[in-house]
Amino acid sequence: MEGREFDELDRRIVAALQVNGRASWRHIADVLGEPFRTVTRRGLALLDSGAVRVAGLAALGPTHLIELDCEPGRLEEVAAELSANPDVIFVYALSSPMRLIVEVHARPGQLASLVLDEFPHLDGVVQVSAAPVMEYFRTVADWHPGPITEAEAARLRDVPPPQARPVAAADLDGIDHQIVQLLVADGRVPVAELCAAVGLTAPAVRRRLTGMLERGALSVRAIVDPADIGFPVEAVLWARVAPSDVREVGRLAAEAPGVRYAVMAVGEFQLMVNVTVAGLEELRSFLTESHWTARVQAIRTSLVVRAYKRGGVVMDGRSRAPRASSSSAS
Numbered sequence: 001m002e003g004r005e006f007d008e009l010d011r012r013i014v015a016a017l018q019v020n021g022r023a024s025w026r027h028i029a030d031v032l033g034e035p036f037r038t039v040t041r042r043g044l045a046l047l048d049s050g051a052v053r054v055a056g057l058a059a060l061g062p063t064h065l066i067e068l069d070c071e072p073g074r075l076e077e078v079a080a081e082l083s084a085n086p087d088v089i090f091v092y093a094l095s096s097p098m099r100l101i102v103e104v105h106a107r108p109g110q111l112a113s114l115v116l117d118e119f120p121h122l123d124g125v126v127q128v129s130a131a132p133v134m135e136y137f138r139t140v141a142d143w144h145p146g147p148i149t150e151a152e153a154a155r156l157r158d159v160p161p162p163q164a165r166p167v168a169a170a171d172l173d174g175i176d177h178q179i180v181q182l183l184v185a186d187g188r189v190p191v192a193e194l195c196a197a198v199g200l201t202a203p204a205v206r207r208r209l210t211g212m213l214e215r216g217a218l219s220v221r222a223i224v225d226p227a228d229i230g231f232p233v234e235a236v237l238w239a240r241v242a243p244s245d246v247r248e249v250g251r252l253a254a255e256a257p258g259v260r261y262a263v264m265a266v267g268e269f270q271l272m273v274n275v276t277v278a279g280l281e282e283l284r285s286f287l288t289e290s291h292w293t294a295r296v297q298a299i300r301t302s303l304v305v306r307a308y309k310r311g312g313v314v315m316d317g318r319s320r321a322p323r324a325s326s327s328s329a330s
Helices: 008-019 025-032 036-049 075-083 111-118 150-156 174-185 191-198 202-215 243-255 280-289
Strands: 052-058 063-070 088-094 099-105 125-138 218-224 233-240 259-265 271-277 298-310 313-316
Touching (some): 008 025, 052 174, 075 088, 125 243, 191 202, 243 259
Antiparallel strands (some): 052 218, 088 099, 233 271, 298 313
């Protein structure tokens, strides 16, 4: 797979794995209307190449969006250190001005420690600002850019998408935690291996897995660089909205094509939106012609220069291919 772009079938297989990372190759082949052997061969090649990884991500508690200004020449080292943190979900380098933005799980009372002690003391960090997330309108678990239809996506799902993403820690017992840890390492680990690890029958493991997926306590999906599936321009937008309009505008933003992530956060700019598009012209249209942007008072836009970590998966910046994090949790 290295050295060539994904073709249409590659992208359709990736899209299927973004909807349901644990779907069998036979089920994907049936939904896509492609030969089983072809889908299996292509799917395994995508996973073996490292360009696509299926991983689980658990809702471990409230999250915060933290921006870090760094000394010149130190941004890469800071990004690598942040990416190794198991509580950090994503790490992006942003333009104008160059800085890092991260999403991090923070247990109750931990925010002060993060912004006053832990992050400011990273070598090279100059300034830290934090915006606790209050509501999710869309997460990357809900991002399905195609090229599959809504009908195909519906057939691929084992469980309906949760009505809302939890902002509190998921209520998981010890066995659930064991299952989650295995899925974080490999989202397609067979049920038989899960059973052997936790000492339960297959029906019991499936019930637990289904319950976590239905509650939004866990998502299992493909992690891929958007550029590899036709969306090379990525941006982070901060929008200031009248307080009474924040929730409605946030929901409108989440429905806009290209939006991977949209949340309400504490701060002067209450909405953060992460969008991927095919080019700068599409980004211009997104900013100037979207229904939701007509409702905002101001927008601060930065391009994503590099993603060091996505959805709990550390990315290889040289080839844009994902690799496993050194930690077993995300």
